[in-house]
Amino acid sequence: MGFRLEKIVNAVQNLGLSSLATDQGLSVVRKGYCAVYVGESQRRFVIPIAYLNQPFFKDLLSEAEEEFGYNHPMGGLTIPCSDDKFIDLLSHLN
Numbered sequence: 001m002g003f004r005l006e007k008i009v010n011a012v013q014n015l016g017l018s019s020l021a022t023d024q025g026l027s028v029v030r031k032g033y034c035a036v037y038v039g040e041s042q043r044r045f046v047i048p049i050a051y052l053n054q055p056f057f058k059d060l061l062s063e064a065e066e067e068f069g070y071n072h073p074m075g076g077l078t079i080p081c082s083d084d085k086f087i088d089l090l091s092h093l094n
Contacts, residue, residue, distance in 0.1 A: 035076030039083040044076065047090070056089055 029035050033046050051057050060079050067080045079086065 029076075036079050037076055038079045038081055038086045041083065042078070043083050045086070045090070051090075051093060054093065060089075 027046075029046055032049055034049055034052075036045050036047055037043065038045060052061065060081055061077070063080050064078060068078050081089075
């Protein structure tokens with residue numbers, strides 16, 4: 001199965017995240033960022049879209065595509081990864 005970053009980025013940009021965030025009482029996602037939901041608890045992280053180009057994110061997005069397809073009911077990307085692993089991966093970028 002091929003991974004298409006362009007489709008993911010376009011889907012994230014077209015989700016209307018700011019209205020969804022307002023409806024759910026969440027902070028608005030600024031331009032250039034996207035919301036991702038991680039782990040069983042669906043913990044919300046707001047990350048720069050540029051992170052989606054990183055090799056480990058491409059792997060996570062491929063896993064998400066296999067598990068969820070392009071249907072992400074939370075309004076952001078759902079990442080099949082533990083919270084701890086995701087935080088560790090983010091710390092390597094900072």
